[in-house]
Amino acid sequence: MNPRVLKWLAPLVVGVLFLGGWEWMVRAREIPHFILPGPWLIAQTLVRDWHTLSGSLWITLQITFSALAAAAILGLVLAILFAQSRVIEMSLFPYAVILQVTPIVAIAPLIIIWADNVLLALLICAWIVAFFPILSNTTVGLNSADRNLVDLFRLYGASRWQVLMRLRLPTAMPFFLAGLRISGGLALIGAIVAEFVAGTGGRESGLAYRILEAGYQLQIARMFAALVLVSATGIAIFAAMSWLSHMLLRRWHESAGEQP
C-alpha cells in the first residue's frame, strides 16, 4: 500500500476501533455515565456545552499564546545577550536553570498570591515553563556558527552586529524553532497546571477550571469534553509550530528536507 495513505489510514483505523470498543463496552456493561461516559455522549456534550467551553478555550488559548510569545521574545533576547558576553551568560544561566528545574506546581501558589490578576498569574506560570527550552536552544544555536565562517567574517572586517545578524542568528534559527516547538506544548501545560493550582472560577476561567468544576459536579462527560479540547489545542499548537519551522527552513536546512 502507498506509504502516504498508510501513514494516515493506520492511526485512523486504530482510533476508530478504540472509540468503537469503548462505546460498545459502555453500552454492553451499562456503565453509568458519571463513571465512564461513552464517546458519543462526550461528543454530544461537547456540542451542547460549546458555549461555555468555547469561552474557556478562548481564555486558555490567550494565556498559552501570550506566554509562548513572551517566552520566544525574551528567550531570544536573553540568548543574544548571552552570546555577546560570557560574563552575562555565566552570571545568569544558573538562575535560568533554577527557574526551569523548580516544579511549576510548587511556585504557582506564590505567583498567584503576588500577582493581583489571576490571568496575569497564569500567564507568568505558563511563561516560566515555556521560556527555558527557547533560551537554552537558542544559546546553543548562536554559539554553533561554523568556525571558518567566523574567520571569514573577521577577514572581511565584519562588525559584531554584522556577525550577529548575518551569521549567528541564521545559524541559530533551526535551534530556536526546535525550542519553539517544545515550548508550544509546555506553554499549554503551564497554563493548565497553573489554573488547577489557582482553582478560581468565574466567567474568566480556562479549560482547566472547567475540568475541575465538572469533576466536582460529577459531570464526567463534560470533563472529557474539556479534556478533548485541551488535547486538540496541544496537537494544533504542535502542528502549527512544525509547519512554521518547515516553511522557514525547507529551502536550506536538512531537518526540513521532507514533508513533516
Place this chain on the structure above:
Amino acid sequence: MATLSGVAKRYGTGTLAVEGVDLALARGDFLALLGPSGCGKSTLLRMIAGLIDPSEGSIAFPADAAARKSIGFVFQEPTLMPWATAVRNVALPLELAGTPRREAALRATDMLARVGLAGFENAYPRALSGGMKMRVSIARALVTKPRLLLLDEPFAALDEITRFKLNQDLLQLWQAERFTVVFVTHSVFESVFLAERIVVMAPRPGRIVTELAVPAEDRATPEFRTSAPYAAHCREVSHALESAMA
C-alpha cells in the same frame, strides 16, 4: 608584496607549530606550500591572512600596505552559508564592506559566471555538488578582486576528475588576473601542476626546508600534466619532500 621574517607560532599548549620562517612573496607569484599534515602550513597561511598572530617574527606588506586588507581566503571545506543562495554567498564580502545589495548581486553574478556557474545563482548550497560548492567558495574569495589569494588545501576533499578540472580553471583565472596566490597542499602532483614556486615544509617543528621552481616555459608544454618535464619536476619535488621527512 609580503615579507615574512623569522615567523614562529607557539600555541598555548607549548607546541611549536611553525618556527623560523623567512619567505618573500612577489607580486603575481603562484606559490605552493607543500608538506605532510602537521607541518604548520595551514597555520602559516592563517598568519599571512591575519587570522592568527605570529608569536615571533613579523609579516609585513612593505611595498603595498593595502594588500593586507585585500585578501581572499578559500578554506578546505566550501564553508558556505547554507541559508543563502550561491549569489548571496558570493556577494557576502561586498555586502560586509557596505556595497549596496543590488550592485553586490550583479558583481557576484558575474563572478559566478567566471567560475563556470552561470545559471546557478539562486541555488542553495545543499543542491550543489562538492565541486560546485568549491567553485562558489572560489568566486566568493575573488569577488573583491583581492591582490592576494590564499587557499588552504581547497580541493583535498574532491574526487580526482573534479580536482583536475578545478586546478585548470584556477590556473586560467590566475593567468588572466595575475593576483598573487599562496596554495597549501599535500599533493606533489598538484603543486607541480599549479605553482611556479614550491616551498617544501617539514613537521615538528613546522619549518621551510627548501624551495623549488617550475619555470613558466615548462608549464607552456602542451598537455603539461602528462609531459616529461612534469614528471621530472614531480620526481625532484618528491625527493625534496623525502629528504625533508628523513
